[in-house]
Amino acid sequence: MPAIPLPRTLYERRAPELAPDLLGCLLVREHEGRLAVGRIVEVEAYLxxxxxxxHAHRGPTPRSRIMFGPAGYAYVYFIYGTYYCLNVVTGREGQGEAILIRALEPVTGIEAMYEWRRRGHRRADEAHSHSPSPHRLANGPGKLCQSLAIDKALNGHDLTRGERLWIEAGAGASVDRIGASPRVGVRGDELARSIPWRFFLAGDPCVSPTPLNRFHLG
DNA sequence: GTCAAGATTAGT
DNA sequence: CTAATCTTGACG
Structure with a gap:
């Protein structure tokens, strides 16, 4: 089956509008001759x-410059000295928008995901780590990147080419299952902390664990 | 150069 | 609740 990545025109929509439409789409990773696929169940929009x-709040910097480029490219950043997080750049060039992919339901290549995740552990973690159940393999932005072997080498990667990393249309998500809540772990002014730009499949076991999961929207 | 904070996670 | 761990960006 040929890869049919989402086209760049689709990514050129505004992040808060596009974000809920990414729920149900498939994130595909091709790495070391293996294929791993996850269904997107949680995202967050950033302007x-x-x-x-x-991260684009203070204008373009060495880190955030990818966000200000054209849509359809990956923005990968390193956080807390340990984890990577994956975003897709959206909107028009110069706007600095992106959508953070926060959680997946593993679909294909689960064994590869376990392996890549274990490899991403630091030594200290490895001693105590045991194989989590599949629905906890990618139920958070840091774990998602470990399980798909995503790191800064993919920062700036073109997601519309259908190689290494891309997104494909999936079954979609029924509107009545889409939950919305404030974004997780953000600082900033009252608007930034309260605006409901986190979107998730309500009740899905692969959504990241947070009290915000009780929020719901039509 | 120095320093505080961070779109996280696992363990106590 | 807190430690782990190190990049980033602001400031001087």
Whole structure:
């Protein structure tokens, strides 16, 4: 089956509008001759300079410059000295928008995901780590990147080419299953902390664990 | 150069 | 609740 990645025009929509439509789509990773696929069950939208919670809030910097480029590219950043997080750049060039992919339901290549995740552990973690059940393999942005072997080498990667890493249309998500809540772990002004730009499949076991899961929207 | 904070996670 | 762990970006 040929890869049919989402086209760049689709990524050119505004992040808060596009974000809920990514729920149910498939994130595909091709690495070391193996294929791993996960269904997107949780995302967060970030805007540019007007969004106090966004890495683009203070304009283009060496880290955030990818966000200000054209849509359809991966923005991968390193956080807390340990984890990577994956975003897709959206909107028009110069706006600085992106969508953070926060959680997946593993679909294909689960064994590869276990292996890649274990490899991503630090030594200290490895001694105590045991294989989690599949629904906890990618139920958070840091774990998702471990399980798909995503690191800074993929920062700036073109997601529309259908190689190494891309997104494909999936079955979609029925509107009545889409939950919305404030974004997890963000600082900034009251608007940034309260605006409901986290979208998730309500009740899905692969959504990241947080009290915000009780929020719901039509 | 220095320093505080961070779109996280696992363990106590 | 807190430690782990190190990049980033602001400031001087």
């Amino acid at each position: 540019g300079e007007e969004d106090a919670a966004s």
